[in-house]
Each structure stands twice: as C-alpha cells, then as structure tokens.
Amino acid sequence: MYVERASRLPGAVAWTNTPSGDGVVRVLPDGCMDLLWHDGRLMVAGPDTRAHLPDGGTGPWAGVRFPPGTAPALLGVPAHELRDRRVELADLWPAARVRRLAGAVNAAADPAGGLEELALRRAGDADPPDPLLRQVVTALDAGRPVAAIADELGFGSRQLHRRSLSAFGYGPKTLARILRLHRALALARAGVPFAETAARAGYADQAHLARDVREFSGLPLGRLLAG
Structure with a gap:
C-alpha cells in the first residue's frame, strides 16, 4: 500500500x-x-x-x-x-x-x-535552489511556450536548456510534456472524457494525448487508468 x-x-x-x-x-x-x-x-x-x-x-x-x-x-x-x-x-x-x-x-x-x-x-x-527554477516550472505547467519563458527571464533558449538539464534532468520542452501529461491524467481520473481532457490539458487532439501517454507510460490511456 x-x-x-x-x-x-x-x-x-x-x-x-x-x-x-x-x-x-x-x-x-x-x-x-x-x-x-x-x-x-x-x-x-x-x-x-x-x-x-x-x-x-x-x-x-x-x-x-x-x-x-x-x-x-x-x-x-x-x-x-x-x-x-x-x-x-x-x-x-x-x-x-x-x-x-x-x-x-x-x-x-x-x-x-x-x-x-x-x-x-x-x-x-546546502545552497538554496535557484529561485528562477520555480518560475520556470510554474510557467511550463501553465502551458507557456519555452521561448516566451526564456525571454521573460532574460535567458537565451540555449541557456535555459543548459540550466534545465542541470536542475530537472532534461530540457524545458521535455519537462513541459511531463507536466502536461500529469494535468491530463488528473482530468481523466476525475472522469473528464478523453477528447475534452486532451483539449483542456493543451494537446492538439485526443490522438496527440494518446501518443504521449503511450510514450511516457508504455500503456494506452485506458489501461493506464484501469491499473
């Protein structure tokens, strides 16, 4: 348990x-x-x-x-x-x-x-984490484009990518996809239909959601939720 x-x-x-x-x-x-x-x-x-x-x-x-x-x-x-x-x-x-x-x-x-x-x-x-990282996570979770976040924080896209690798383990686009996946799963587990879940979470369509779920989880969305 x-x-x-x-x-x-x-x-x-x-x-x-x-x-x-x-x-x-x-x-x-x-x-x-x-x-x-x-x-x-x-x-x-x-x-x-x-x-x-x-x-x-x-x-x-x-x-x-x-x-x-x-x-x-x-x-x-x-x-x-x-x-x-x-x-x-x-x-x-x-x-x-x-x-x-x-x-x-x-x-x-x-x-x-x-x-x-x-x-x-x-x-x-230890030294505290970079305070800008929290802003990056919040902006990505809100669906903000990576280029816009970099501009708002005064970074170049490459600099943001390097700092993200060190802080998160992968670039901001990958982190954005992972955060979007969890937004979608929360909606789907709450009973929101898959097509509406895809739209509300920021996917192009339900097929786009299905591809991301399978890539990250190894299972179709229905089976993942059932498990």
Whole structure:
C-alpha cells in the first residue's frame, strides 16, 4: 500500500510503500527526484523520461520526493547525471558518511521521518535552489511556450536548456510534456472524457494525448487508468 503526506521540507512529499504482490506499479515521470530507503540502504531516484518498473524487491520502501529542480542543490549532483537511474547514495557521497546516515534512518521509528530529518539537515547546509527554477516550472505547467519563458527571464533558449538539464534532468520542452501529461491524467481520473481532457490539458487532439501517454507510460490511456 502506498501512502504519502506533505513533508516538513517545504514543497516535498514523504511517502511509504509496502508492495502487496498484486502486480508491478508503474512510476511515471513527474520531473521529481527522490531520496529512497529500502532494506536498510539509502538510494536516489533520478528524474525519469519513461515509466520506471520496480524490480519487485520485497519489503517496505520509504522516500522523500523533492519538487522539480530542488534535489540537485541538496545532493550536489546535476540532475541529468542521474536521469533514468536509481543509484546508491554512497555512489554520490562518501561511503562512511552514508553508513552513518543510513544507521540514523534505520534507527528512526518511521523511515520516512528519518529521511525527512536527513533532508532537512542537508537543506540547512546546502545552497538554496535557484529561485528562477520555480518560475520556470510554474510557467511550463501553465502551458507557456519555452521561448516566451526564456525571454521573460532574460535567458537565451540555449541557456535555459543548459540550466534545465542541470536542475530537472532534461530540457524545458521535455519537462513541459511531463507536466502536461500529469494535468491530463488528473482530468481523466476525475472522469473528464478523453477528447475534452486532451483539449483542456493543451494537446492538439485526443490522438496527440494518446501518443504521449503511450510514450511516457508504455500503456494506452485506458489501461493506464484501469491499473
């Protein structure tokens, strides 16, 4: 069973998941990165460009999901280096330090709470994320054209693309498509007909929505919603 709640770290989400054995749950691209705990180990989930299918490991998982663009400042690693990857935290930070941190999370009454404490301490020590990144995400989620966003922020398109790779793991056009996908899925799950969902989310037509859903999730829209 999957359960999430707002984290004490602003904008983040703390979650736990205990697989039920009823089948694989697809983790869709969302522009976010996660700090993970599983089987006593600490890991990082990079930004995805396609659905991630967990390997079926048993036992509970816990995580802190960081809003788009914020994790690289905490981890000290550009997001594009972790794109479509799950890596051990010890591959990014000194192993002795990670062992101490894992011990603290393992000793916590709630692993998700232990991860939160880790993230909060790290956020207090790290430089804050670029404040313009929040503006980029908000504008993209509102359907604003990438070129217009670059102009409004005083960037060239290439500069915005480079900064997006470092912050989000991919360029702004890919992030815009991922955010649009989630707008569409929210509408479709609320019972909005697919053709209307496509129009309201910013797709050219229902066929355009169907192509994007299949590309990012690997499933047709109907099957994805049914699952």
